[in-house]
Amino acid sequence: MTDERIKKIKNIFDEYGLIVKAAILRENKVCSRDIMKLMDKGYVVKIKTGYYCWNSGFDDLNDFEIVQSIIPSGVISMFSAAVIHEMTTVNPMDINITIASRMIKPKLPNYPPVELFFTSNDNLDF
Template sequence: MPIDLVIIMTETRRKKIKKIFDDNGPIVKASILRENKLCSRDITELIEAGFVKKHRTGFYSWASSDYNMSDIELASSLVPNGVICLYSAAVHHEFTTINPTIVSVAVPSSTVKPQLPEYPPIELYVFSKTFFSLGETSEQLSYTKIRIYDRERTVCDFFRLRYQLGEDVAFEVLKNYMARKNKNLQKLMEYAARLRIKTKIRPYLEAML
């Protein structure tokens, strides 16, 4: 077979593979690639050629099409069983002026901790399976949908872990939440009761009303 025909066939296959990434990306799991008849040798060849980027074992993106995803989007995609929480959720909800360099991700205590990528830096928080889904919501960002805790769960988590995270940060988060017109105090107290911090947070709420 002539060399130029081999090049044409290789380019044709590369375009088909890129379409798989376009249809399923930006981050694509190895299981999806296998379903589309791609073997590990194909992926290795594309990585070595600079067409595909490996984020962690089993998670890939087309190098020219990762769209400069935000760290939160990347973390959410690379830890699919996790939920964006604490500092990262507080920044997303505009409850704090802190600009963390690490993405905070909660994982359920019932699962094995996932392998983390070199980038972005991720800090895992293991939450009880009983309360893991409380306040979980999803939001569509620029390039992907993320799992994240809502405003009320974020406030409660800071109070629940205030000695570990810092009382000053917990008070800042609560103060900024209370300044919102769309706050839901009934939901906040329901969450606080389930997380067993109702008596801890109530005095501060009453002082801010």
């Protein structure tokens, strides 16, 4: 893989954000072989199947940002919300996310650990 190709792929990450779905990469003519080569060279980190992060920005992400990008329709809730708003000193073991009960349960990443809660759509409408 040439340096020019790596720069083009880096520009895709710059345009779409630190975490990019594999579907977006495919739309921009980046095949799975390219992704594997970038992972082998240390340019890209696999967050979970279908989600990738440019390695230089990975350290800047916190666990909440990773989960929010993987489950964009979810709401950070319970102790995790209390941590964000500095309302507790408890450090929860999981990131608590609430999703609509009718939503298909998303495949969760190995890290960070996520605990899902379900509620009606009415409770999530703002």
